[in-house]
Amino acid sequence: MTEDALKLLLVEDDPGLQKQMRWAISDYEVFVAGDRESALTLFRSEEPPVVVLDLGLPPDPNGASEGLATLEAILRHNPGAKVIIASGNEERGNAVRAIGMGAYDFYSKPVDIEKLSMIIERAWRLYKLEEENRRLTRSSSAPFAGIVTGDPEMQRICHTVEKVAGADVTVLITGESGTGKELLARALHDASPRSSGNFVAVNCAAIPENLLESEMFGYEKGAFTGATKQTIGKVEVADGGTLFLDEIGDMPLSLQAKLLRFLQDRVIERLGGRKPIPVDVRIVCATNQDLQAMMQSGEFREDLYYRLNEIHLSVPPLRDRQGDAVLLARFFLDKMNKQFNKSIRGFSDSALAALNGYNWPGNIRELENRVKKSIIMTEAKVISAEDLELPEVEGLERVPTLREMREKTERESVQRALALAQGNVSKATKLLGISRPTLYDLMKNLQITLKD
Numbered sequence: 001m002t003e004d005a006l007k008l009l010l011v012e013d014d015p016g017l018q019k020q021m022r023w024a025i026s027d028y029e030v031f032v033a034g035d036r037e038s039a040l041t042l043f044r045s046e047e048p049p050v051v052v053l054d055l056g057l058p059p060d061p062n063g064a065s066e067g068l069a070t071l072e073a074i075l076r077h078n079p080g081a082k083v084i085i086a087s088g089n090e091e092r093g094n095a096v097r098a099i100g101m102g103a104y105d106f107y108s109k110p111v112d113i114e115k116l117s118m119i120i121e122r123a124w125r126l127y128k129l130e131e132e133n134r135r136l137t138r139s140s141s142a143p144f145a146g147i148v149t150g151d152p153e154m155q156r157i158c159h160t161v162e163k164v165a166g167a168d169v170t171v172l173i174t175g176e177s178g179t180g181k182e183l184l185a186r187a188l189h190d191a192s193p194r195s196s197g198n199f200v201a202v203n204c205a206a207i208p209e210n211l212l213e214s215e216m217f218g219y220e221k222g223a224f225t226g227a228t229k230q231t232i233g234k235v236e237v238a239d240g241g242t243l244f245l246d247e248i249g250d251m252p253l254s255l256q257a258k259l260l261r262f263l264q265d266r267v268i269e270r271l272g273g274r275k276p277i278p279v280d281v282r283i284v285c286a287t288n289q290d291l292q293a294m295m296q297s298g299e300f301r302e303d304l305y306y307r308l309n310e311i312h313l314s315v316p317p318l319r320d321r322q323g324d325a326v327l328l329a330r331f332f333l334d335k336m337n338k339q340f341n342k343s344i345r346g347f348s349d350s351a352l353a354a355l356n357g358y359n360w361p362g363n364i365r366e367l368e369n370r371v372k373k374s375i376i377m378t379e380a381k382v383i384s385a386e387d388l389e390l391p392e393v394e395g396l397e398r399v400p401t402l403r404e405m406r407e408k409t410e411r412e413s414v415q416r417a418l419a420l421a422q423g424n425v426s427k428a429t430k431l432l433g434i435s436r437p438t439l440y441d442l443m444k445n446l447q448i449t450l451k452d
């Protein structure tokens, strides 16, 4: 659809109301239908993203059955459509039901044209925003499947990963918790010629210090009490593949020395073993600690740091990635809809604003968890800020009311006329085509004073 053809479908059987409502929708290319069948025909052929729908349609003008059936069919055809429901006061229950089915909003009859125009305008904005997000998701040029981002810095990092995947350089990935360090490490492995080998992750923080060495390098039978059989260490398992040392900042100094020796010689010795075993691995490390500060305080070996840091990827926190929160939320929604066999359509504009406004201390992992929880818990078709347990923020950029627009125009016109008339009131009234008292009234209301 082109930018300027803003199509809107009005489903209303009362010709009087049709006419009245045209005022609210004069900016749009409007298609009018009076019943379900013609509405659906027009909806399919014209694909208007926004629909204003009266629930009481023939042959059931006093009930809601036809309207709700129309809504259902419209959303089945295009789940992204924004359907605005018209409801009489006594039909509040049906309007709420419609929202539960995925309608965008409702307004009460009799029609308040100003309010309806605002709702329509907001529906359009949301539709365009979602459209833009879909476009970004499609075109987000991250080179790897599974890494969702539209952020230039993240894309630069992905390209670096792609470039260095083929070389056996050691890569250090730093970033806050939950920013996707492990995901990047796996992407690096998958893009490398080692992808047919193993990707072996060792979490240095999760294994007690006294066990870490045997975990990494393995041991021979009888090497220590309890060593009842020969055990291959993680480094050896990763032979021909990638060894991912997670939380490298938590590696004890004694083991740092052994790792450094391994990096220099590329051979290991199992605990209690006698012969060195050559191992060919690519090392990738990650940490959310400040290794530089740890070097200064003597907790991390400087020589090891420079060995590990041949390529450094500094992953930005989610709050610094423009638009990624919404993009990722949509990604997780699609994924989890499938996983939990749900059909939630999307996020309310309060949710979108909240996603963008929140500062995400737990980064992508937190986002993933919030979306997951809301999908499991919610009964609605659309996820709200409340479902995500996020604080509500000022919504999408607010649409000015007609009154505000009128005031702005009046102010500009009056100021311009007064300026052109150089403060001569009767000249200004002529330019504006209004009477003297009207001009004084306007000036008083707008608090415009004559400069002397």
Ligand SMILES: Nc1ncnc2c1ncn2[C@@H]1O[C@H](COP(=O)(O)OP(=O)(O)OP(=O)(O)O)[C@@H](O)[C@H]1O
Pocket (backbone or CB within 6 Å): 146, 147, 148, 149, 175, 176, 177, 178, 179, 180, 181, 182, 183, 184, 288, 328, 364, 365, 368
């Ligand atoms: N850009 C992304 N696109 C899609 N999913 C992502 C992205 N970044 C992270 N994830 C997902 O978010 C979760 C957290 O990522 P990951 O485990 O890689 O973070 P981390 O930086 O290693 O965290 P920690 O420091 O806590 O270990 C994972 O489920 C991962 O798949």
Ligand SMILES: [Mg+2]
Pocket (backbone or CB within 6 Å): 181, 182, 246
């Ligand atoms: Mg991790």
